[in-house]
Amino acid sequence: MKGLYRPGDSPIHRLAPQCKLVAVVLFAVVVVATPRERFWAFFLYALTLAAVTLLARVPVGYVLKRLAVELPFVVFALAIPFIGVGERIDVMGVSLSVAGLWAAWNILAKATLGVAASILLAATTEPRALLLGAQRLRVPQLLIQIATFMLRYLEVILDEMRRMKVARESRGFTPRDLRQAPVLAKSAGALFIRSYERGERVHLAMLSRGYTGTMPTLRDDRAPKAQWAMAAVLPVVASAVLFVS
Amino acid sequence: MHVPDGFFTAPVAIGAGVVAAAAVAVSLKRAKSELDDRTAPMAGLVAAFIFAVQMLNFPIAAGTSGHLLGGALAAILVGPYTAVLCVSVVLAVQGFFFADGGLTALGINIVLMAIIPSAIGWGIFQLVTRVARNRASVIAGSFVAALISVPIAALTFAVLFVLGGTAPIETGAVFAAMGGVHVLVGIGEGLITAVTVSSVLAVRPDLVYGARFLTKPLVLKTATGEQVVEPARQEAPKPLRPFLVGSVAVALVLAGIVSFFASSSPDGLERVAEDEGFLGAATDHAFGGFALADYGDVGGIPVGIAGVIGVVITLLVGGAILWSVRQKTAA
Amino acid sequence: MTLDVRDLAYAYPDGTQALFGVTLSIARGERVALLGPNGAGKTTLVMHLNGILTPGHGEVRVAGLPVTKENLKEVRRRVGLIFQDPDDQLFMPTVREDVAFGPANMGLRGDDLDRAVVTALEKVGMADAIDRPPHHLSFGQRRRVAVATVLAMDPEILVLDEPSSNLDPASRRELAEILKSLDVTVLMVTHDLPYAMELCERSVILSGGVIAADGPTREILADGDLLAEHRLELPYGFAVPSPPGRG
Ligand SMILES: Nc1ncnc2c1ncn2[C@@H]1O[C@H](COP(=O)(O)OP(=O)(O)OP(=O)(O)O)[C@@H](O)[C@H]1O
Ligand SMILES: [Mg+2]
Numbered sequence: 001m002k003g004l005y006r007p008g009d010s011p012i013h014r015l016a017p018q019c020k021l022v023a024v025v026l027f028a029v030v031v032v033a034t035p036r037e038r039f040w041a042f043f044l045y046a047l048t049l050a051a052v053t054l055l056a057r058v059p060v061g062y063v064l065k066r067l068a069v070e071l072p073f074v075v076f077a078l079a080i081p082f083i084g085v086g087e088r089i090d091v092m093g094v095s096l097s098v099a100g101l102w103a104a105w106n107i108l109a110k111a112t113l114g115v116a117a118s119i120l121l122a123a124t125t126e127p128r129a130l131l132l133g134a135q136r137l138r139v140p141q142l143l144i145q146i147a148t149f150m151l152r153y154l155e156v157i158l159d160e161m162r163r164m165k166v167a168r169e170s171r172g173f174t175p176r177d178l179r180q181a182p183v184l185a186k187s188a189g190a191l192f193i194r195s196y197e198r199g200e201r202v203h204l205a206m207l208s209r210g211y212t213g214t215m216p217t218l219r220d221d222r223a224p225k226a227q228w229a230m231a232a233v234l235p236v237v238a239s240a241v242l243f244v245s
Numbered sequence: 246m247h248v249p250d251g252f253f254t255a256p257v258a259i260g261a262g263v264v265a266a267a268a269v270a271v272s273l274k275r276a277k278s279e280l281d282d283r284t285a286p287m288a289g290l291v292a293a294f295i296f297a298v299q300m301l302n303f304p305i306a307a308g309t310s311g312h313l314l315g316g317a318l319a320a321i322l323v324g325p326y327t328a329v330l331c332v333s334v335v336l337a338v339q340g341f342f343f344a345d346g347g348l349t350a351l352g353i354n355i356v357l358m359a360i361i362p363s364a365i366g367w368g369i370f371q372l373v374t375r376v377a378r379n380r381a382s383v384i385a386g387s388f389v390a391a392l393i394s395v396p397i398a399a400l401t402f403a404v405l406f407v408l409g410g411t412a413p414i415e416t417g418a419v420f421a422a423m424g425g426v427h428v429l430v431g432i433g434e435g436l437i438t439a440v441t442v443s444s445v446l447a448v449r450p451d452l453v454y455g456a457r458f459l460t461k462p463l464v465l466k467t468a469t470g471e472q473v474v475e476p477a478r479q480e481a482p483k484p485l486r487p488f489l490v491g492s493v494a495v496a497l498v499l500a501g502i503v504s505f506f507a508s509s510s511p512d513g514l515e516r517v518a519e520d521e522g523f524l525g526a527a528t529d530h531a532f533g534g535f536a537l538a539d540y541g542d543v544g545g546i547p548v549g550i551a552g553v554i555g556v557v558i559t560l561l562v563g564g565a566i567l568w569s570v571r572q573k574t575a576a
Numbered sequence: 577m578t579l580d581v582r583d584l585a586y587a588y589p590d591g592t593q594a595l596f597g598v599t600l601s602i603a604r605g606e607r608v609a610l611l612g613p614n615g616a617g618k619t620t621l622v623m624h625l626n627g628i629l630t631p632g633h634g635e636v637r638v639a640g641l642p643v644t645k646e647n648l649k650e651v652r653r654r655v656g657l658i659f660q661d662p663d664d665q666l667f668m669p670t671v672r673e674d675v676a677f678g679p680a681n682m683g684l685r686g687d688d689l690d691r692a693v694v695t696a697l698e699k700v701g702m703a704d705a706i707d708r709p710p711h712h713l714s715f716g717q718r719r720r721v722a723v724a725t726v727l728a729m730d731p732e733i734l735v736l737d738e739p740s741s742n743l744d745p746a747s748r749r750e751l752a753e754i755l756k757s758l759d760v761t762v763l764m765v766t767h768d769l770p771y772a773m774e775l776c777e778r779s780v781i782l783s784g785g786v787i788a789a790d791g792p793t794r795e796i797l798a799d800g801d802l803l804a805e806h807r808l809e810l811p812y813g814f815a816v817p818s819p820p821g822r823g
Contacts, residue, residue: 196322
């Protein structure tokens with residue numbers, strides 16, 4: 001399982017991670033707070049993100065492909081006009097709920113913009129840097145550490161899971177319906193034991209190198225004001241659009 | 246599965262964020278007092294396990310498959326507080342590193358997939374294992390706990406949606422759809438949780454947090470043949486009351502915050518029901534999600550400003566909670 | 577004696593007893609191989625040497641200091657433990673942070689810390705990998721970085737759990753050269769008898785949680801019955817070189 005990160009050397013890549021984090025979250029908040037009737041505000045948000053994409057030299061196709069995560073919700077959103085209540089209109093012979101159409105548009109527009117912004121953040125920031133950024137933003141140490149260990153060992157554990165799958169399948173097991181679920185669940189049990197025991201061994205390895213409960217902080221990168229100013233452009237533009245519209 | 250941005254109004258999303266931050270803060274404290282300096286590596290590895298296990302697809306019936314949510318499973322295996330931490334970190338990583346789940350909806354996702362399943366699952370598991378304290382009750386308890394945790398989470402989603410969702414769907418329909426489908430999903434979740442717990446119990450019973458009462462005393466043989474019996478690391482069952490009181494308190498806070506914003510929200514069901522001239526009125530709103538927006542200004546404060554003030558206050562409260570916990574954990 | 581183990585017995589929390597009274601002493605500068613079949617308790621013994629596991633019965637002393645809670649920090653500075661699986665040992669996101677973890681816990685900061693990290697990595701020939709994430713390294717490279725993480729703490733006693741397993745012949749030889757070049761006491765758990773022969777003058781066989789034999793490696797490896805009794809086998813075609821001066 002690879003993250004979305006694409007190594008690169010654009011102005012967006014070079015921006016301090018804490019600045020990007022704040023900018024993207026604020027942008028998402030502004031988008032969600034925008035009344036759905038302001039079509040052109042959403043259009044301008046999309047344009048802003050497109051500009052960021054260009055500046056970051058992330059291929060547009062890459063962003064579009066990753067947008068597929070929200071597919072289940074697209075289906076849900078498209079269903080709302082059919083099942084929604086209230087006043088109805090006929091669109092090409094199909095009776096749709098007016099409020100439902102609005103709701104569908106609202107969800108689609110905001111979810112798409114939100115996901116696109118997250119994709120850009122993840123694509124231009126190394127996971128490790130993102131965690132350091134969160135640490136700078138005073139997210140509790142312990143949470144950062146948990147996430148750090150999780151990311152370090154995710155690949156190792158997924159590897160173990162894949163090996164178990166190969167072992168199952170090479171012995172002729174193919175899951176067909178819920179009756180086979182217990183076999184998978186037994187693998188899950190084994191995977192838990194392995195993960196837990198690895199956690200114990202990692203803890204022992206830490207202890208044997210003098211760990212006493214706090215991680216030594218080795219890096220503490222303060223972001224220069226200029227970086228904050230540059231990152232602020234995204235939410236400021238979005239807010240400006242919102243207030244002017 | 247993860248709720249994206251725009252599904253809920255900004256106030257509901259932020260309200261849920263505050264509740265999530267508070268619950269995570271409490272869990273941080275409690276997990277630390279339980280796991281001590283092992284918290285970071287253990288919770289990190291368990292979080293990686295949950296991430297992996299959520300990717301296991303279980304076939305339900307011809308062609309369709311479901312995947313484990315894992316909240317109740319985690320609570321039974323590592324305890325409710327560690328479980329909340331692990332699942333929350335998984336959700337945050339999925340949101341920020343994999344763009345799965347909206348960033349503004351992170352609080353909602355944590356409430357729905359970390360807090361509710363862990364709390365409900367653990368509560369039910371405790372009730373069942375209190376009736377009989379043996380292996381069978383642990384497995385039965387796991388099944389029931391996981392089964393019920395899923396429709397409860399779904400119903401919570403429905404309640405939130407009715408209060409502060411952005412789509413006009415009949416209340417009854419939302420509840421029926423979410424509840425009905427998720428009872429089925431819950432059966433799968435329960436089955437898989439029970440088998441997983443029982444297979445861990447068979448190999449390393451000491452690893453199942455919820456089954457610690459099954460641990461036997463340690464016997465030690467030395468070279469000279471003498472036997473040293475270490476005292477069993479067994480503890481009397483803790484009273485259930487603090488846990489129940491805590492859960493109710495969290496539920497009340499949640500309800501309070503959400504309804505405070507939601508009752509004044511023009512979006513969602515009531516709005517559609519009472520407001521026929523929908524299109525014309527709507528364009529007047531500056532912040533569609535805020536009640537304050539309905540009348541253009543509140544006590545002379547322009548709408549947009551009022552909205553921003555609301556958001557800022559909520560963020561400050563959440564920040565203050567996080568900050569105070571950080572001080573505590575650092576000390 | 578730099579390392580003293582007396583009457584050590586231990587049972588894991590699930591009730592499995594792994595050690596049934598182990599007594600062992602190692603002098604300063606010795607290189608000792610710890611041999612024994614799978615499940616003999618070798619890893620369990622090793623984890624007592626720097627206080628990761630607490631004896632159920634008996635005592636461990638390092639340079640005269642009993643391994644107790646008060647002495648843990650000092651003991652862990654003196655005893656460097658290298659684990660069986662380098663993935664357990666390398667838990668930080670980059671090689672640099674990982675090698676720095678130990679010395680930073682000992683209080684090193686700034687330039688001193690950087691120097692300790694670079695020196696340790698140079699000793700194992702991995703200075704180029706300093707900014708890479710451990711999971712992008714090959715197995716042999718990870719094993720070498722794992723050695724560096726411990727060397728950075730400048731230990732007096734180096735304890736290695738199966739250092740040569742899964743290494744290709746060249747990496748195996750390079751690791752032996754690194755170990756020979758260090759001026760420390762070494763206790764090395766291994767299933768690789770020729771490796772024990774090459775590196776250690778003394779060997780100890782642990783079997784069923786007790787010490788079954790303790791003596792010069794050459795003599796132990798020459799005793800076919802002893803080896804067979806404890807499921808130890810020399811590789812096909814390997815002959816124990818006869819002691820010098822005895823033809
Ligand atoms: N964490 C644990 N919990 C319970 N039992 C354990 C644990 N670790 C090891 N054991 C048991 O203790 C005994 C000794 O194990 P140990 O790992 O010390 O053997 P070893 O000599 O290192 O074997 P190998 O050569 O396979 O590495 C074994 O029976 C093993 O199953
Ligand atoms: Mg071993």
